[in-house]
Amino acid sequence: MENVFDYEDIQLVPAKCIVDSRSECDTTVTLGSNTFKLPVVPANMQTIIDEKIALYLAENDYFYIMHRFEPEKRLAFTKDMKNRGLIASISVGVKEEEYRFVEELAKAQLTPEYITIDIAHGHSNAVIEMIQHIKKHLPASFVIAGNVGTPEAVRELENAGADATKVGIGPGKVCITKIKTGFGTGGWQLAALRWCAKAASKPIIADGGIRTHGDIAKSIRFGASMVMIGSLFAGHEESPGETIETDGKLFKEYFGSASEFQKGEKKNVEGKKMLVEHKGSLSDTLKEMEQDLQSAISYAGGNKLEAIRNVDYVVVKNSIFNGDKVY
Ligand SMILES: NC(=O)C1=CN([C@@H]2O[C@H](COP(=O)(O)OP(=O)(O)OC[C@H]3O[C@@H](n4cnc5c(N)ncnc54)[C@H](OP(=O)(O)O)[C@@H]3O)[C@@H](O)[C@H]2O)C=CC1
Numbered sequence: 001m002e003n004v005f006d007y008e009d010i011q012l013v014p015a016k017c018i019v020d021s022r023s024e025c026d027t028t029v030t031l032g033s034n035t036f037k038l039p040v041v042p043a044n045m046q047t048i049i050d051e052k053i054a055l056y057l058a059e060n061d062y063f064y065i066m067h068r069f070e071p072e073k074r075l076a077f078t079k080d081m082k083n084r085g086l087i088a089s090i091s092v093g094v095k096e097e098e099y100r101f102v103e104e105l106a107k108a109q110l111t112p113e114y115i116t117i118d119i120a121h122g123h124s125n126a127v128i129e130m131i132q133h134i135k136k137h138l139p140a141s142f143v144i145a146g147n148v149g150t151p152e153a154v155r156e157l158e159n160a161g162a163d164a165t166k167v168g169i170g171p172g173k174v175c176i177t178k179i180k181t182g183f184g185t186g187g188w189q190l191a192a193l194r195w196c197a198k199a200a201s202k203p204i205i206a207d208g209g210i211r212t213h214g215d216i217a218k219s220i221r222f223g224a225s226m227v228m229i230g231s232l233f234a235g236h237e238e239s240p241g242e243t244i245e246t247d248g249k250l251f252k253e254y255f256g257s258a259s260e261f262q263k264g265e266k267k268n269v270e271g272k273k274m275l276v277e278h279k280g281s282l283s284d285t286l287k288e289m290e291q292d293l294q295s296a297i298s299y300a301g302g303n304k305l306e307a308i309r310n311v312d313y314v315v316v317k318n319s320i321f322n323g324d325k326v327y
């Protein structure tokens with residue numbers, strides 16, 4: 001790979017505006033057989049989403065993916081969402097008990113609309129076999145598989161039956177994979193996304209490294225259908241992470257799914273914990289994201305998300321913030 005770059009190295013080039021107001025710009029996106037308000041999904045991590053947030057997102061037409069770290073609650077969660085006439089979207093791992101869980105769902109005739117296979121190194125037979133298992137027992141579920149960082153991986157998971165792949169190994173804010181292993185897409189996530197998107201024949205979810213709302217538009221430009229975000233969703237009133245007061249200031253904790261805090265032991269740790277400034281309500285952030293994306297669509301010279309895919313861009317190595325600290 002040559003000419004790698006990341007979010008802060010790129011600026012999108014404006015095209016002639018065709019709308020009279022940014023409110024005319026449509027930020028909706030279709031994934032599988034459902035249409036959502038934004039091409040954004042909060043990360044399936046325990047300090048980012050819980051049942052209450054999932055319910056709020058589903059009721060308000062946002063995409064969500066429930067985490068897999070309270071495995072015993074997933075069947076009841078799926079049933080509850082279905083009883084409310086809402087989309088059920090859950091995560092699974094690849095261990096033996098996860099195979100039994102998929103069979104249990106099938107036996108109970110509960111088909112989640114979306115199942116995400118949530119594994120650090122998704123380019124593996126373990127993930128391929130789980131995709132095939134889900135497709136055998138729950139053929140109507142839309143399967144998102146990951147995480148990966150190469151075109152080969154995207155193709156292999158798609159060929160195994162994945163309906164979408166999730167790209168991003170190591171760009172996350174609480175990720176230490178890049179430091180502990182030397183591997184990943186950290187520092188060149190946007191270029192890796194472009195590389196993967198060129199090989200993809202199905203949707204790609206860009207996962208990790210989003211630090212500003214403008215990065216959502218950049219992800220769309222470089223081939224993402226949807227963007228998964230952790231840290232920007234971490235500090236809300238509703239966020240499940242613990243609230244901590246330091247010197248009169250409120251913070252919320254945000255920890256990695258492969259951190260010692262998540263695992264309860266110091267084994268194969270590839271994540272850390274940090275404190276994020278308290279930032280008000282989730283609905284305010286979602287509204288602001290929508291407005292910023294509407295504005296981005298207007299700069300792209302269109303009135304739909306698709307317009308962003310075709311804009312020109314320039315590489316401005318590490319200079320777009322002019323020294324301003326925005327995160
Ligand atoms: N997007 C990212 O960059 C990363 C995300 N994470 C997140 O952390 C969580 C835990 O992930 P993960 O450890 O995969 O899940 P699990 O702890 O559920 O591990 C799943 C299985 O895969 C095996 N495994 C894990 N990593 C590797 C590897 N590098 N090579 C071969 N086998 C492996 C594990 O065995 P064993 O433990 O014995 O090796 C285990 O059997 C997930 O939520 C994941 O998304 C973690 C790191 C990077």
Ligand SMILES: Nc1nc2c(ncn2[C@@H]2O[C@H](COP(=O)(O)O)[C@@H](O)[C@H]2O)c(=O)[nH]1
Binds near residue numbers: 169171207231
């Ligand atoms: N390497 C690790 N990556 C992790 C861990 N827990 C989550 N993640 C990934 O990060 C993104 C969120 O990134 P952000 O930049 O938006 O904060 C999340 O969706 C996972 O893919 C971890 O412990 N280690």
